[in-house]
Amino acid sequence: MKKNKMSDVLKHLVKNKKHKPKKPRNYWTLEKCLEEAEKYKNITEFNKHCRGGRMYLKRNNLDSELEAFYGGKYNRDLNNDQCVYLIFFNKPHRAVYIGRSSSFTRRYNEHTSDKHSSVFQFMNKYNLKRSYFKLQLTEYINIRKASFIEKILIKYMAIFGFDVINRIDGYVVEQKKEN
Numbered sequence: 001m002k003k004n005k006m007s008d009v010l011k012h013l014v015k016n017k018k019h020k021p022k023k024p025r026n027y028w029t030l031e032k033c034l035e036e037a038e039k040y041k042n043i044t045e046f047n048k049h050c051r052g053g054r055m056y057l058k059r060n061n062l063d064s065e066l067e068a069f070y071g072g073k074y075n076r077d078l079n080n081d082q083c084v085y086l087i088f089f090n091k092p093h094r095a096v097y098i099g100r101s102s103s104f105t106r107r108y109n110e111h112t113s114d115k116h117s118s119v120f121q122f123m124n125k126y127n128l129k130r131s132y133f134k135l136q137l138t139e140y141i142n143i144r145k146a147s148f149i150e151k152i153l154i155k156y157m158a159i160f161g162f163d164v165i166n167r168i169d170g171y172v173v174e175q176k177k178e179n
Contacts, residue, residue, distance in 0.1 A: 028056035081140035
């Protein structure tokens, strides 16, 4: 068999993928990535269909921006509504935990029983049996809005002198030094 005929025979074995045209160098920016992310309902779909944007975010350590856009690491489904809540401790000093969840009661119970929770660790550190009070701040709203409100409240509570015992990616956001 001649080479030409052999290549004709083998052509059908090679998958003929439709390639998208490559984006020009330095095309991707955070704004373009978030604009592209609006087309997909979660991070998994974004990663699957927008590899260049995902690589840009990863190289520039902007993964957290995409996660915030989609509502956080553990909440990929945008159809789930969440409420924003506050757990307040009056003693030994004014401390708060601000969070969001699709089930406020379940999440509060997890905070007070899970040894890895910053709330549980705070309660153990100061030998507290329960929080001073817990409060659901919002109705169940879109996950993106809840995430935005949560971040704003964390910043404001720290500015107004509260100890914020939240953790973001395993680090304590802000905590006053003990006297």
